[in-house]
Amino acid sequence: MKIHVLFGVRKEAYEGQYGTEVRLAWDEYCIEENPEGWDEAVEKERQAIGDDMQAMRVVVLDVNENEIRKLIIGTPVVEAKIDEASTEAEG
Numbered sequence: 001m002k003i004h005v006l007f008g009v010r011k012e013a014y015e016g017q018y019g020t021e022v023r024l025a026w027d028e029y030c031i032e033e034n035p036e037g038w039d040e041a042v043e044k045e046r047q048a049i050g051d052d053m054q055a056m057r058v059v060v061l062d063v064n065e066n067e068i069r070k071l072i073i074g075t076p077v078v079e080a081k082i083d084e085a086s087t088e089a090e091g
Contacts, residue, residue, distance in 0.1 A: 001065040
């Protein structure tokens, strides 16, 4: 899956004052369905932030969709050991 991310760096009074910001993100499927919407959203964000940004750029990130899906809906695994000394025998 490709995620299109609009990153921005604010104008700084000194180097390192601000970190890089994610201003907007859409996945490739949303953009395929509504490419004009993406373009409009990027332009709206650029206008909203105005002159506060030193630079803004769309970067496309390629992520493993299956791994993301596992993180979201996967079954968590909890490792444990049986404490046999504390385990009571049945019956």
